[in-house]
Amino acid sequence: MTCLKSSFSRQVLSVAVLFMCCYAPVAMAQDTSAVILTPKAKPMPHINGPKVFGVRPGHPILFTIPASGDRPMTFSxxxxxxxxxxxxxTGQISGAIAKAGRYLIHLEASNALGKANRDFKIVVGEDIALTPPMGWNHYNIYGTRITQEQVLKQAKAMAASGLINYGWSYMNIDDGWQGKRGGKHFAILPDSTRFPDMQRLVDEVHGLGLKIGTYSTPWIESYGHRIGGSAMNPEGRFERTKENVARNKKLLPYAIGTHHFWKNDAKQFADWGFDYLKYDWNPIELTETKAMYDALRNSGRDVVYSLSNSTPFETIADLSKVSNAWRTGGDIKDNWKSLKSRIFTQDKWAKYARPGHWNDPDMMIVGIVGWNSTEKWPSKLTPDEQYTHMSAWCLMSVPLLLGNDIDQLDDFTFGLLTNDEVNAVNQDPLGKQATVLAKEMEDGSKAAGMFNLADNGVQKVTLKWSDLGIKGKYIVRDLWRQKDLGTFEGEFSADVPQHGVLMVRLFSAKQ
Structure with missing residues (x-):
């Protein structure tokens, strides 16, 4: 993400400072039918998504080649x-590799209109999630009122809508699924009134070519008042603490019990076949983080390990070594104030982001949302604010986890989520988080966001080569519209709408 200078104040204020000083009331969602920027996908095959995949030696591989284009399609x-x-x-890659190393394979997708090819690297070693996870989490649409039927419905919509063809793959269950402790591993079992057959659900999601995640906490009790990973009794019986009972009157820290069951839970998660764990408590401390990391690592399955919420910055150097992602703040809401607070404020975290380890400013707030309410509504972000949202998240190389009702996906939201050139910035193998000085890409190009966070209409924003550390002539490409804007030297200027963005990529014009 680039800190750019407005033409009317370039002598005194950077855009970051100017735009972070002002705030306007939240705008209600608008008709988005006329502002779809992403060109329609061509009917010929095109392979999208990550170019690299990490797996540990001997652990099962589950990866679906994401390819757009007319079906039927064949893969090799x-x-x-x-x-x-x-x-x-189906394009599903499966199996296991015993020996550590880097394996370069050549993917091919073909239909009646042509073929697409791409090199793809499988890295067998300790790091997984070599690009930020892309998927869905139930909380922003169902809150704690989640059922097995709802998860499967959303997974089927992820596949049927075509989002799967652009790399969207994780279907993550948040708080609300937990029942009581028991079973072979004496682990947390599902609430049978909501999830009558967890194994069947996992198998069905995997059968769609998708992955699936779950939720837990080292606390005795989760935020949603469900059983956690510890207890005050050796039987692991769920007993609400006085602090938790008083929570409705005063928010107090939840407790970690004297008896710990994270190894039991990790074994059960792996047996079911989960691919992702959101581990949620506050304050996040290294002891509990490392304990669950070790339990997952020894489970025999690769489970992306995401910490939530409000990870303490002072210990992130150590926490980042034993987690794949970590929340850099509290919960996001679908309004401009909440979104804006996460733009141009993540730079201090950038040095800790790297392949396999990602900063996470929280889930996406696009499409139909609703949280814990039975009433659902379109995101209160304007179309321009949603483009800013997606652009910023892609430039910052953070997890892209949708929080919307995929079964009610309109054309605007589909276009927002399936622009392969925009998504490629997020999935770039270099894994470099953008800061106010822009984002480096693996191929040597630069990606930048020309943001207008001000509240007073269209502004001219200038991208200066000196801010990017480059010289000479560069081809500037508009990533949302997928078209070249011309060759420029020294700087590039454009009019950017209020709360909007022009997301560009700069390629050297040298022959």
Whole structure:
């Protein structure tokens, strides 16, 4: 993300400072039918999503080749390592690789209109989530009122809508699924009135070519008043603490019990086949973080490990070594004030972001949302604010976790989420988080966001080469509209709408 200078105040104030000083009342959602910027996908095959995938030695691989274009489509791969196969009809890559190393394979997708090819690297080692996870979390649409049927409905919509063809893959269950402790591992079992058959759900989601995540906490009790990973008794019986009972009167810290069951829970998560864990408590401390990291690492399955919420910055150097993602603040809401507070404020975290380890400013607030209410509504962000949202999250290389009703996906939201050139900035293998000095890409190009966070209409914003550390002529490409804007030297200026963005990528014009 780039800190740019407004033409009317470039002598005294950067855009970051100018735009963070002002705030306007939240605008209600607008008709988005006329502001779809993403061009329609071509009918020929095009392979999207990450170019690299991490897996630990001997652990199962689950990856679906994300390819847009007309169906039916067939898939193949050359130079596959021993133990790995590709389903020609679904594009699902499965199997396991025993030996650590880097394996370069060649993917191919074809239909009646043509073929698409891409090199794809499988890295077998300790790091997983080598690009930020892309997927969905139930909380911003269902709150704690979540059921097995609802999760499966959203997973089917993720596949049927075509989002899966652009790399959207995780279907994450948040707080509300937990029942009581028991079973083979003496682990948390699901509330059978909401999730009658967790194993079946996991298998069905995997059968769609998607991955699935779950939720827990080291506390005795979760935020949603469900059983956690510890207890005050050796039987692991759920007993609400006085602090928790008083929560409605005064918000007090929840307690970590004297008896810990995270190993039990990690074994059960792995047996079911979960691929992601949101671990939620506050304050986040290294002891509990490391304990669950070790439990997941020894479970026999790769589980992306995400910390929530409000990770303490003073200990992030250590926490980032034993987690794949961590929330950098509290919960986001679908209004401009909440979104704006997360733009141009994440730079201090940037040095801790790297492949396999990601800063997380929270979930996406686009589409139909509703949190814990039975009433649902379109995001209160304007179309320009939603473009700013998606652009900023992609430039910052953070997890892209939708919080909306995928079963009610309109054309605007679909276009917002399926722009392969925008998504590629998020999924770039270099894994470099943008700061106010822009984002470096693996191929040597630069990606930048020309943001207008001010409240007083259209502003001219100037991108200066000196701010990017480059010289010479560069081709400037508009990523949302997927078109070149021309060749420029020294700087590039454009009019940007209120609360909007022009997301660009700069390629050297040298022949």
């Amino acid at each position: 791969a050359k130079q596959l390592p021993k133990g790995v196969k590709v389903d020609a009809k």
